[in-house]
Amino acid sequence: MPKANRVAFEFDSIDARMSAEDALATIADRADRSRLAVLKLLTTSEHFQYLAGVGVARDGQWYQITLLPRGKKPGPFAWASSLGDAGYEEIVPLVLDEIRYLFSEGDSPLSPVGAAVGNERVLAQAIAAACKFPESAIGKSCVARNLLSGANAPHKIVVRDVGQASFCSAVDQHGNELFHLDAGWPISYNKKTASSKPTLKKSNVPVVLSHWDWDHLHGYHAIPGLVGSTWIVPVQRLGPGARLVAEKLATNNRLLGVSSNVSAGPLRLGRCKGTAGNLNQTGLCVQTTLQSGKTVLFMGDADYELVRPRLSALPDFIVATHHGAKFAGSVVLPRGGSGRCVISVGKGNGYGHPSDVAVLSHSGAGWSMSFTCERNGIPRGTRHLGP
Incomplete structure (x- = not known):
């Protein structure tokens, strides 16, 4: 299997060796947290489809996955x-x-259709139902607007060196944080890309x-000072x-879901x-105006052509989408024909980011490129956009 064709499939998982009651208690943080896990599976798209018996793998699908210690048998590596x-x-x-496809969220009906339905699907359906976005936090656009209306225009945007993750902060002239754009920290299999954890003022x-x-969002767990923040988030599966995370924030009235x-x-x-159901392409993008009047565009992992609301003027600075990965469509152009772009990325990450094609697309559009990782003889470190 050529390495270049391999794809990392990632799953937000829970140990299936328990009752539905125990599983729901775990999700609600009333039981052993270690039963929750993030799983990475490395194989080709074609081999995954063959093993799981699915046409296309996409967000919102539920699987039963059985894993063995490394060396017990040949097969795709997992972490x-x-x-x-x-x-x-x-x-x-x-x-x-073994990997078995169970169902996709949105399937109708999601209830068992006969006596042949296995207990694993019944358990997965109960978990899926419990994983819906907290209803108490839906429709909070007005609350989010009131919260953000008191924010001062930032002096600059700090693109933090957090390795293979995304964590930017809008700061004033004294470096005091005004708000954060994402709050990421590398997951274990990209832990080698991490720097020292940031200290928030x-x-x-x-x-x-x-x-x-x-x-x-991994900084919620990993970086002190973020648990007590109010999080403005897209309503997604x-x-x-x-x-x-969502339930604990919602319980403390710190989760504002906006659509x-x-x-x-x-x-x-x-x-x-x-596309509906695609987490990367249905999230929030952010346009920020600095004290200087210049603007910064932050897309998360979404393609530039999906920016909302439509740009009233071209941006002066951007944080490259998806850590410099390939994207669909064209790069947004900089105002005046030139601007500064930062790629938040960790050297040696498991995804091969940044893509040379994406870097060339940005630079060809007029963006001056910099990276939070070591690159072209420049040491790794936090970068700044502005003033």
């Missing part, structure tokens, strides 16, 4: 990381024994989350581990209109 006090940090190398600063991928555009203070938040 599992259980949830600990500081997040998904430890890693266990494994091999795939202020706690309880609002977090605008682009979407519910762990490399964008959640896995078991993400649901635990429409929000303009407040120096911020314009837009819900990207990508």
